[in-house]
Amino acid sequence: MRRELLQELLWACGPAGQENDVRDICLRELRASVDEMWVDNAGNVVGLLRGDGAADDAAIRVTAHMDELSMLVKRIGADGTLYLTPLGTMYPGNFGLGPVTVLGDRDRLTGVLSLGSEHTTRESERIWETKPDGGDKALDWTHVYVFTGRNVDELHAAGVHIGTRICVERSKRTLVEVADYLGCYFMDDRALVVALLDAAHTLRQRGRRPVNDVYFVFTTSEEVGGIGGAYAARTLPGDLILALEVGPTEGEYETSVSGGPIVAYSDAMCIYDKPVADRLMDIGEKLGLSPQPAVLGAFESDASHAKASGLVARAGLLCLPTLSTHGYEVIHRDAIDAVAQMVVEFLLNEHADSVGTR
Missing domain, CATH: 2.40.30.40 (Peptidase M42, domain 2)
Known part of the structure; x- marks a missing residue:
């Protein structure tokens, strides 16, 4: 986890519809990791990493949102x-x-x-x-x-x-250390922006192309209805969107801030695709990351907004375990790396016809 990058992103103001400061950082950091990069009409930063020749309808969109409460x-x-x-x-x-x-x-x-x-x-x-x-x-x-x-x-x-x-x-936006944890406002979704940038960087460094074309999308206005994510789902190729988000760690979900990445099977907007969630769970277990399955309430994401609106055929949600979501948020210092590892493995091995094993 690049702590300096996380702190820079946390200091940057990015209210919904005015994410300019965060967008500039994403453009700078993403440039060397993708084949093409642009800002779309919704203000999303989009980076394309071409796959090994799969058809357009197998492309994957992975999102992390730039805006903040x-x-x-x-x-x-x-x-x-x-x-x-x-x-x-x-x-x-x-x-x-x-x-x-x-x-x-x-x-x-x-x-x-x-x-x-x-x-x-x-x-x-x-x-x-x-x-x-x-x-x-x-x-x-x-x-x-x-x-x-x-x-x-x-x-x-x-x-x-x-x-x-x-x-x-x-x-009020400076990281604090709490034993093995880090606290600050706006880990939602800056911690996941770092995870997505790290995943793109790792894929480029490995020199191995993903199976499908991958669109890394840093979205606008997620906190007010998943607006940028919905636009990306409608305009970019592919039928799968995977959102990266903070995830609540509460007894009702049997999730813990000390546990592994959270894999959502549903939230308040949609039921996520079981084969996608199963695949994420399998990857997390294979990597020894102790993934946590969850059925979430009072929660929405770019992916669930897109699926609920009929803009995508398949959707998944991978969350970074977070204490006090939408408040002063706390994460484990290793959690960003864990999410990035799962994203990399998912992209390197995901096929359009993949099915769950559970």
Whole structure:
């Protein structure tokens, strides 16, 4: 696992629909590993590694998404306060109150995601209703705002307006070590971007072509409906899409952050193809990685959106075991390498007519 690359990606802001900073890193890192590379009309980075002569309909798309959970300016108060709506499924408590980066069209500003003073009474209704000894409501986006310290004219000069993206500020995006684990916001999906880049790099280094053409796709706007992945599924050759994602590690799924890569058999959007999932499980076991099968709820991916929309015939999902998904996420330091190894083996041996053995 290239830790420096992971940290660079974690520091890069990439809200849905504005993944430019992450895209530039992907383009730089992917270039030497593929035969062709381009950015499609949805903003996805696509790299083609040609196979050993298989037909187009056997091509495989492997995706990792570039976007991150973030915020969108819903309205601007007369005093320069920014009011928000989320881009993706999370709540203010997932990020915590603190510094944010406001991505103005002409300048990036620092603001503070704020609730207000705890030293208030019921007269401050918005704050009071979030207190356990008050209204006891969960903290939501109607309760918080971004303090900018700037007036409306200054915000306008920076290019801040309704629809401007806001991200967690860089000071909160630095990797921390927790024994054999690494923690940070936005392992979803930056850790999997690293895994996919490493898989492409390994295939090129080995000098052995995959059986089928492979499209490495770094997608846009996954967190708001799998938009870039769906576009790639519709426009690129092939009938199989394999998504790389973080995977929840909870008792209900019998998954653990200390275990091997998670192979999904279904999620909230679709049932993944059994032969694909079986093949991934077989590969993980062959490599000694202790893969974890899972039937996931409250979960979606580029692959499940594409299959549920009828854009692909076959879909699979391989997940990196992650503690506190959509929060401050924790992964094992060896997990990225494990996912990359499984992807490489899958691509080197996957045939269009492959079937599961379970």
